[in-house]
Amino acid sequence: EKVLSFLPMCHIYERAVSFVYYYKGVSVYYCGTDNLSGPEGDLASVRPVAFTTVPRLLEKIYETIYNKGLALEGAKRNLFFWALSLTDNYEPEQKLSFIDGLKWKVADKLIFSKWRAALGGNVRMIVTGAAPCPVKILRVFCGAGIHIKEAYGLTETSPTLTGNRMEPGGTLLGTVGYAVDGVDLRIDTSSGDYGEGEGEILAHGPNVMMGYYKKPEVTAEVFREIDGKKWFCTGDIGKFIPGEGGRQFLKITDRKKELLKTSGGKYVAPAPIENRFREDFLVEQIMVVGEQQKFVSALIVPAEEALKNWCEHKGVAWTSMDEMISHPKVLGKYQKIIDRLNPQFSHIEQIKKFKLVRHQWLPVHEDQSESELTPTLKLKRRVIRKKFEKEISEIYA
CATH class of the missing domain: 3.30.300.30 (ANL, C-terminal domain)
Structure with missing residues (x-):
């Protein structure tokens, strides 16, 4: 299978994902962001099953799709925006009535299939991180059969802490998923005046760094010992949202330093x-x-x-x-x-x-x-x- 890689390799996000690609034995095609779309672009020529991205590029793709819809006229324009409106309330694994299911099939046949074709026609999953992805963007793409999975981590955590998954009940839109194996998370609600159940996200696990190179004072500032464990203070504010199977999905509400x-x-x-x-x-x-x-x-x-x-x-x-x-x-x-x-x-x-x-x-x-x-x-x-x-x-x- 083929995957596309266009994020900077000097950042741990894409570098760590590359290790996953090698482990899975897939073919990795490297490119830039200047020739991704279009009939002769890298997406069309490679036809990848997956790639990673940042929310801003997804927003750009959405804007292109929306503007093409605005350029349509008459019945085609009405059909486009009718299909788009279906995604407003999309939820993963949603249960549809016979009539609603029929509507989605028509929209998929006439509209959404063309969107998937523009991304090469084979994309099964897109992983996004590094910044929050607007829920509207998630609903639009997921509703069109282009499954976007938000994940979360920091350079200091190698970098993954949480992720949404493809498995049943493994995705909750508006969250960054639940903790990966071996990682413990907790919310420090005493760290500031935030909303109910909110606080700084603390992480513990084998993926957490030992410390900043030759900076013991700075290292000491970002670690805290609680219940006999050494916890890394992420500087991000969040809360847990209960999901299926007892999963605790993490919702990030802001960056501590950006308040x-x-x-x-x-x-x-x-x-x-x-x-x-x-x-x-x-x-x-x-x-x-x-x-x-x-x-x-x-x-x-x-x-x-x-x-x-x-x-x-x-x-x-x-x-x-x-x-x-x-x-x-x-x-x-x-x-x-x-x-x-x-x-x-x-x-x-x-x-x-x-x-x-x-x-x-x-x-x-x-x-x-x-x-x-x-x-x-x-x-x-x-x-x-x-x-x-x-x-x-x-x-x-």
Whole structure:
């Protein structure tokens, strides 16, 4: 069997997965991310059964699919969005009535099969990690028969701690799965003022590092002895959700270091807010800000292709992204997105103001300037705050 490898091998995520590939004896095809899709792309030519990725690339694939749907007309367009709507409430191993089952078969035959063909037609599983994957993206792909499994770990844990599985009852969407064999997890609810049952995730197992090289003081800071065991403090905040067969699925709610504190002393977890807003096809990227401020705001990078389609549909003449991010109708549209999604969060977590940002945040810049994303496409919050200091100050002026 064939698998595709395109994530950086200098990171332990893809390197550890490669060991699994060798152990299983599959053929590994290496490529970059610049020629993955399309009729002559690597997915179509290799036709892999599996590959690993990060959520941002899945979001990009979803945006491409969605934009193609918007370009359709008449019955084809209606059929596309009808099929897409079926995935809104998808759950693994869902039990369907005869009528609902018939609907899914029609949608699969006419729509979803084409999506699978675009990924080579053989993909049975995609493993995603390194950052949270929006649940909407998971439902869309899994509903289309492209099984995405979220997993979790850190470089310090070799790296896997948990994972969703292909076995019955082995997946719970919105979680990173349950602990792998030999790993013990616990939630330290005393580590901060979080939600009910939430706290820092602690890990114990043979896969946990011995320590940081020649840094005993730093090593001591990330280990804690409890009940005679040495536990590694991950710095991630999470909670357990009961699943089938007594399994404890882990849900990560945020990164301890990424929690922001408003001037009123309230802690806000930005990741869940950002994940929800990124599900909207007009939002390419978003970062929540508000450290030591009265309220929470956001920097938003519009999805250019989707925004062009929206402008054309609404009769707004497109000039340039520089001008469109200050166009009253465009600003009004993004305000409507915020008004629609804000009620899903507590009052303190709701986005009160926003700024649209022209340039997409990237892991590498041709001019060698400091990038806004890590190689695994996570936000470099410190860098973004520094680069957009003027925009942030205007929000709170």
